[in-house]
Amino acid sequence: MIKTIVVDNDALIRDIVQKILEDNSQIELVHKAEDGFDALEYLEINKVDLVLLDIGMPKINGIEVLQKIKNLYPHIKVIMLTSCKDKEIVLKCLNLGADGYLSKDVGCEGIIDAILRVYDGEMVTFPKVSDLIIEDMDYVRKQIEENTKSQKLTKRELQVMSLISKGMSNKAIAKHLEISDKTVKNHVSSILRKLSLNDRTQIAVYTLSNNIF
Known part of the structure; x- marks a missing residue:
């Protein structure tokens, strides 16, 4: 049982x-x-x-x-x-x-x-939940195939990616790294631009899919 x-x-x-x-x-x-x-x-x-x-x-x-x-x-x-x-x-x-x-x-x-x-x-x-994730995984996979990693991420951006993948909010990341909320937002924007991603969820999927950490 x-x-x-x-x-x-x-x-x-x-x-x-x-x-x-x-x-x-x-x-x-x-x-x-x-x-x-x-x-x-x-x-x-x-x-x-x-x-x-x-x-x-x-x-x-x-x-x-x-x-x-x-x-x-x-x-x-x-x-x-x-x-x-x-x-x-x-x-x-x-x-x-x-x-x-x-x-x-x-x-x-x-x-x-x-x-x-x-x-x-x-x-x-549950399938409805799976669809939400698969949507992002398909998009992220496409970006990986197109080699969007060509623009190097900074050490700080990699730290932010790691914390996003752990589910931390911008505020929590700022506190953890001892930087301002605005600085975190700037890092997130830079990551999205460099990797051609759309949102924080796709950053998390990208990080987990590539076993970056």
């Missing part, structure tokens, strides 16, 4: 997930956590194989919980189950080690299928 917990501040969602999983012979829902702290406390003393994790929660958001789980319990599989389809958030979660990313409208069979596939070692994203 795949011991699973669901983490969501919405009681209705927790109950729906319970209903979906209760008749499945391969999956056992062992805990319903109302927030990230509840989930982390449970994981301290109980064996869990997989976590279904929402993002938009009070006290501590799902991205922070994901990071803590992967740092403390790297063997535990984590599937983000959320209504958020923002490309940067998707990439940030995958970069932090999420094993799957599902929209809450994926349906009953979609959730069960994702749990089974992720437990077997696959990476699973």
Whole structure:
């Protein structure tokens, strides 16, 4: 049995997930956590194989919980189950080690299928989310093929790219590098121009696709 917990501040969602999983012979829902702290406390003393994790929660958001789980319990599989389809958030979660990313409208069979596939070692994203990423990957691949790297990036620009790929905002990057927000924006603009990319998401995809860091 795949011991699973669901983490969501919405009681209705927790109950729906319970209903979906209760008749499945391969999956056992062992805990319903109302927030990230509840989930982390449970994981301290109980064996869990997989976590279904929402993002938009009070006290501590799902991205922070994901990071803590992967740092403390790297063997535990984590599937983000959320209504958020923002490309940067998707990439940030995958970069932090999420094993799957599902929209809450994926349906009953979609959730069960994702749990089974992720437990077997696959990476699973709901198609609508995958399309968002693939769009950027196709564009970035084209830029790579056209050798848009010919203009060298500076050391600082490479640092900014690395931090963008980790999901950090301009403000967070500025604080980390001890430079101004405006300077970060200038670096981002320069990176976009040199690599012929359109936005921060494509910078993250480019960085990850090329194993730059």
